[in-house]
Amino acid sequence: MLTQVDLTMDCADPDRLAAFWKAAVGYVDEPPPPPFSSREEWLASFDEEPDGMGGAWLRHPSGVAPRLCLLQVPESKVAKNRLHLDLRVSGEGPAEVKWGRVLCEVQRLTVAGGTVLARVEGHHVVMADPEGNEFCVA
Secondary structure (H helix, E strand, O other): OOOOOEEEEEEOOHHHHHHHHHHHHOOEEOOOOOOOOOHHHHHHOOOOOOOOOOEEEEEOOOOOOOEEEEEEOOOOOOOOOOOOEEEOOOOOOOHHHHHHHHHHHHHHHHHOOOEEEEEEOOOEEEEEOOOOOEEEEO
16 A cells, blocks of 8 residues: 655755755655664665665655655766656736746745756746756746
8 A cells, every 4th residue: 555655866966956955845854764863874774785875855844745855876867857846836816926926936946056947938937956857837
């Protein structure tokens, strides 16, 4: 039986990417699973030696959204994402007011380290996180 859905991204620098996504979506660091006091202690508990690659585990503060797992891998990103996140800006009102909210969010995410890749005027903006993973703000 399914108990939750995690979104997992490969990355080169999990700490840097975690800082961006925490700023982007308001997630927090997920504590290690009980009874462990740290992620390092948890990883050391496996029979096989971990491959030395790091990771970051983030969750929504109230647990209402999928967990985000950022796993360090040795290879770099080479192609467009097959799956991407859509960050929806809340609020009601006329189209121009909603579009203004989208543009404000895009500006905030740019300051946090994101890059604008494309803009579909009045609808959404395609962005990339600091490691080039695409996402949309709408």
